[in-house]
Amino acid sequence: MKPPTSPSQGSTTSEAEETRAPTTQRLVHPLSPIQERKLVDFLEERFLEVTRNYKKRSDPSSTLTTLQAYLEATHHMLSLILQIPPVDPNAPLRTSLLLRLTGEVLQAIPGYTPDTETLPLLLAWLNDLDNAWLAVIRSQGWDTEECRGVDVELPQGARCSPMSQTERTRLRSLLISGSDSLEEWLEGLSTAGEGSFEVTLQRLGLEQSFNELFAGTLAEMGSLRGSEVNDPSGMIGTC
Secondary structure (H helix, E strand, O other): OOOOOOHHHOOHHHHHHOOOOOOOOEEOOOOOHHHHHHHHHHHHHHHHHHHHHHHOOOOOOOOOOOHHHHHHHHHHHHHHHHOOOOOOOOHHHHHHHHHHHHHHHHHHHHHOOOOOOOHHHHHHHHHHHHHHHHHHHOOOEEEOOOOEEEOEEOOOOOOOOOOOHHHHHHHHHHHHHHHHHHHHHHOOOOOOOOOOHHHHHHHHOOHHHHHOOOHHHHHHOOOOOOHHHOOHHHHOOOO
16 A cells, blocks of 8 residues: 555556556465355454444544554455455455445545545555456456556466446445545545645645546446446446
């Protein structure tokens, strides 16, 4: 999770949308039933722990009293989920867990007070999430160092089940409603007499990045913000 680059260096969205560079594909194997069970149990405990501490975030005893702490805790979960191999029978598990994490994080962020110091870290987290969904949609593995998807080789006869129409619709809804909630949340940002949060974001070089949240994933699904989101005809050919 790295802070976003400045506009002169290219926006975080452009990184998410960049053409996949050719790399040496690595062979992936499915988890054993025991490995999958242990991973699910561990992640379930982490989900519960994060929820528990988020609910008491105003209490000094909570480990998630700040947005930075919350982002760091959930980014670790994001990395673990993405290490689930993109091969059946594990691929659907990766998708369902990432949908759960996406929904919980986007709902939780507005529970904290926005501040200019944490915004770059937040944008980096959301950019990683955008790249994560691109990897899942493309049935890719995950490069934990570069925080992006990488092509993989599946065992002979193996397959990776693509996201279902229901999952795509749910993801699209989560990303768009989450972006709307974040925009409302940013209205509470201290503007230091600058008049509006848009001016503050522009001064910080973050306005374009916020305006293009999840553009990579939405474009990959063939549906940018607009009427096609709720129009079934706009979903034709995207699955």
